[in-house]
Amino acid sequence: MKKVLLAVMLLSLLVAPVFAAGQSEGTAAPKQxxxxxxxxxxxxxxxxxxxxxxxxxxxxxxxxxxxxxxxxxxxxxxxxxxxxxxxxxxxxxxxxxxxxxxxxxxxxxALQMPYLYRDADHxxxxxxxxxxxxxxxxxxxxxxxxxxxxxSGARSFYNTKKPIYTVADLKGMKIRVQESALMMGLVQALGAVPTPMSYGDVYSALQTGVIDGAENNWPSYDSSSHYEVAKFYSIDQHTRVxxxxxxxxxxxxxxxxxxxxxxxxxxxxxxxxxxxxxxxYEKKSEAKVRAAGCQINTINDQAEFAAAMAPLYQSQLNADQQAWVAKIKAVK
The missing domain is CATH 3.40.190.170 (Bacterial extracellular solute-binding protein, family 7)
Incomplete structure (x- = not known):
């Protein structure tokens, strides 16, 4: 009798974990x-x-x-x-x-070349x-x-001297750029002097005349307070990155x-x-700098600016990238 009871107890111990495991698997929530x-x-x-x-x-x-x-x-x-x-x-x-x-x-x-897109819709x-x-x-x-x-919007030029309407207006201006071969080439192609500089140094450089201008989007022009010392913002939307x-x-x-x-x-x-x-975000920034008395002008005819980029497209892009640029420009 004792042997029978012992056998029953052993069997129950073996079965119990299996049953418990089956319950757990059936009811547990999936792991997040x-x-x-x-x-x-x-x-x-x-x-x-x-x-x-x-x-x-x-x-x-x-x-x-x-x-x-x-x-x-x-x-x-x-x-x-x-x-x-x-x-x-x-x-x-x-x-x-x-x-x-x-x-x-x-x-x-191929997606970030200057004057690549006609506008935001394109x-x-x-x-x-x-x-x-x-x-x-x-x-x-x-x-x-x-x-x-x-x-991330479009970037345009701003400076301490005058409105920019034509490529000639940029000639000789010292323009701050990111440390990028593409951006340095862009500014150089427009006849200006590219000046690589840390973003945090731009305000004082504009204020003291170390540079004449820089380029960025509306929110950055606002949040950096560059509009306080560089009052001329010329909307050319040269890059959309x-x-x-x-x-x-x-x-x-x-x-x-x-x-x-x-x-x-x-x-x-x-x-x-x-x-x-x-x-x-852009609307608020634009309204703020306009209210501060900045002189804003729009460059409606970008053909002259875009034409100046031809050497840059050749030097910065390989044949495959250039083919993609052609496809991008062909999108209606």
């Missing part, structure tokens, strides 16, 4: 996946608002199973370091300008069409998944095809939020 997105801009900036919309949509479409945590203000890394970490899977997503991204995928230079037709998708897809060879383009959210291919490959699809869908849909936020 947490992904991190890096941005170098502050809270409330248009790209960060876009990031947050993307994160919210991923949460909605996955019923909370996938959570995207947004880290603004370069909390995780500066722009270049964030790109490198995404490439190696240390960070899952980052929002960056395509300008530094072009050092990883040179083909992107740019968005390119970026949200087959050409733009090709460039997003081209990132996979470099360890990234290109998800979506964001807006898109932003992009990229994902780590390593991170994406760990997800199911369905989860990858919902992330791509959420990214595409977040674009509208960022673009609207950017437009509002």
């Amino acid at each position: 996946v947490v992904l991190r997105l890096a941005d170098n801009q502050p809270l409330g900036y248009p790209t960060v608002l876009g990031d947050e919309a993307f994160a919210r949509l991923v949460g909605e479409y996955s019923n909370g199973r996938i959570k995207v945590e947004v880290y603004p203000q370069a909390q995780l890394a500066d722009e270049k370091s964030a790109i490198e970490q995404v490439q190696f899977g240390g960070i899952d997503f980052t929002r960056v300008s395509i300008s530094p991204l072009a050092s990883f995928q040179p083909l992107l230079n 740019m968005w037709k390119v970026l949200n069409g087959e050409i733009g998708q090709y460039f997003l897809d081209s990132m996979s060879d470099k360890g990234f998944v290109g998800l979506v383009y964001y807006d 898109p932003e992009m959210i990229i994902a780590s291919k390593i991170s994406m490959d760990k997800l199911s095809a369905d989860d990858q699809a919902l992330i791509k869908k959420a990214a595409k849909e977040s674009q509208a939020v960022e673009v609207a936020a950017w437009a509002e």
